[in-house]
Amino acid sequence: MDDKMNHKTYHRSKTVTVVFLCTLMLLGLAGRLVYLMVFQSEYYTLKARELHERERSIKAARGRIIDANGKILADNKTVCTVSVIHSQITDAEEVIAVLSEELGLSQDYVRKRVEKYSSIEKIKSNVDKAVGDTIRSYALDGVKVDEDYKRYYPYDTLASKALGFTGGDNQGIIGLEVVYEEYLKGEAGTILTVTDAKGVEQDEEGEERVEPVSGRDLYVSLDINIQSYATQLAKQTMETKEADHVSILVMNPQNGEILAMVDVPEFDLNNPYTLPDGMDASAFSEEKRQELLNAMWRNGCINDTYEPGSTFKIVTAAAGLESGAVKPEDTFNCPGFIMVEDRKIRCHKVGGHGAENFVQGTMNSCNPVFITVGLRIGVERYYSYFRQFGLLDKTGIDLPGEAGTIMHKMENIGPVELATISFGQSFQITPIQLATTASSIVNGGRRITPHLAVRAVSADGTDSKSFTYPVREDVVSAETSETMRYILEQVVAEGSGKNGAVEGYRIGGKTATSQTLPRGSGKYIASFLGFAPADDPQVLALAIIHNPKGTYYGGQIAAPVVRQLFENILPYLEKKDYNRT
């Protein structure tokens, strides 16, 4: 009996011990629960939400591109994206029939997507809004029609190479569209829906919407009227001269604003992947097709370099005057050639220009005069002016892919090279570089940055950001600049550039005719650079005709292009200025 009681006592205490230990462990687990559900709750809630929520993005409307007159150059239009949600489809056959019919797709193509086991499958994007509305009106289970924006260019080919276009996700591919992507694209919104593990939406959980923020409108200095007229002129010239391509740049030499940038043939911004007329895309390999497209999109004004030829004499003249190596009244004699070391370099006038002063030499575009001036300046000084004028750097224009200058290294320049550089050969620059450098020489010596974008304004108009561009003062002295304006006015008034003259206006300018490499190919580049008014330049234009047939002299075929342009735009700009003030 005692023994039994004894048994009972330790049995009891041991049972209590067991329960005590179990209680301790359960309390420990309760503590673990507190840790997980209070202190770690935020972390796991976030993780779980990421797991449960599916994000559908709502595209933001891309900012428009607007010209100097407020005309919209790049806009958006509403299109639809049609998708199917596998788990919600009730009548697969009808869905396949309707979608293939309305979207013009093969039944097999649609069937493959409808029968694919995925949470959401895109059937077609960039569907016209009307078609999207029709599909929506069928009210098919599991078919989703989401509205979306597509870039739309009202003027098709106008300024195509400057504006650029956007890709399938509305991102900029070339031109302003890519440079100002950050401003234009806006912020995509999102629709968050809660789904089960298979992606089935849980209706009772509702959806959370984050509204998209539209991109900023980009106001550019391009003037649609000038651009259209310049394009028309360039096209005409290309056709009549059977040229390969024609570029026309129009800019404000005072601040660097580009008023027009033409490089015909242009392409259709609304169909940027369609090869030029007469080319069958299927005839080429993928690689070749891309090559052709790249060539079509290439902007000759900034992406390609060329030998500027005589228009570059503006730079040699400015360097000569600035360094004191030459004065306007200095006299020269041109026998039709000049000996540089053992080389005989010819003037374009076979009999020579005879005796002439520097101003006359420029009016005649006389090579021996400029070679003499170049040699007087000397390699080192010439090179330092080359650098000072900004010719060794890119202009910094707000377009992608600007090509750099192709120039000799200074230590490789001998007298012969210096002689050829002096009249614009044996090195290459871009048209925009030439126009910019000429601008800074005639505008009083300020190296401006050529640009198109003026300001970016938020969609609601409340926030406007104006772009500023670097300006470098004292590239040449005001005096040199004034002399240059005088000399270049003489070139147009009575010299080789007289075809660029416009009645009633003071025009300055310089012609150029350069043979393309390799020499003797019979291919030429004719160009003319003009500005007006000559005493206070407000507009500067550069026309470049690549490989014209027949007459190829810049003074005869390029100068008239700029003249016609000026005849139209000078009164227009005056009127615009008048209206503005």
Added chain:
Amino acid sequence: MAQRNASRRGQKKGESFMDYSLLFIVLFLVGFGMVMVFSSSSYEANLKLGDSTRYLRQQLFASILGIVAMMVVANIPYHFWERFAVPAYIGSVVLILLIIPFGYSSGGATRWLYIGPISLQVAEVAKLGMILFLSSLICTLGKGIRTNKGFLLVLLSPAPVAAMIYIITNNLSSAIIVMAIAALMLFVSCPDYKRFFLLGLIVLAVAAIVIFYVVQTAEAHVDDLDFRGARILAWLDPEAYSDDTGFQTIQALYAIGSGGVLGKGLGQSMQKRGFLPEAQNDMIFSIICEELGLFGGIAVIVMFLLLIWRLMIIANNAPDLYGALLVVGVMGHIAVQVILNIAVVTNTIPNTGISLPFISYGGSSVMFLLIEIGLTLSVAKGIRLKDL
């Protein structure tokens, strides 16, 4: 003998003691379990089987059967079972062996026998069988249990059954539970602590060595590890293995953590919608936490604490050692499973499949647990009221 007669007489006079507190706690847990089984299974059951109440109906059927069995057992004087000690042991062994030719597989493991329309998880039977067998064995040994020979006999006699459960049904958890029940019953019936302290140390040391070995091996060649080794790695860093072995654990943690203090509300779990596979089974506690929050989770733990406390009271007031040991066995069974289940669900220990008593979906489990409760109710009936 006189005392026993007296007590029997007392019962006949209507002083029989029905432990209504225990009954209430158990019925509450079973009812709550059914609510949670429905909540955690209905979404997937509807999606996969087109029948949202499938699991609920099966659980309800098993529970009713279990409650009937419980009431029957409660009204049979528990000494009736003393004579079935050896048959219970042999029966368990035979049932487990029957798995080899007749076993039914589900989820990659062969653990069930079909008896007519009813599927039976043999490990659940074995747990009950072991409680019956060990209670008798310890009573028969008497003072002999204090010797090392007796100690080892009690400790090792369930080992073959545990080994068979592990090897034949590939069910480590049930094997561990059988051994844990034996260890607890032995602990209560021996007066000393020293040997158990040593036993505890050995278990801890083995666990530490296994973990150390797994981590070392993992650093060298992960592929050499079997799935249990991988589970240990997933336990140490579940997010690194969230695609495979750590998947269930991570999903359970998401459920628990996202429940927060107040929970998402009954029926509002997101994790049960296909993210946490078979949410109604072993991981049901995580859905309870997600839907009912920290309060719900703690409330369940408190209910189990009350249940264990109630069983302790019965054990400590049992009329004799046999009755006390039966109750201790049942208490150990429930306590070990609750602790291990919650520890697994909260990733406190490596993942191993252990159901939460009375709440997890599983007919055999609920039925045999209810029969065990019937045994304790029967023991409780033997308590003389004046003892309390």
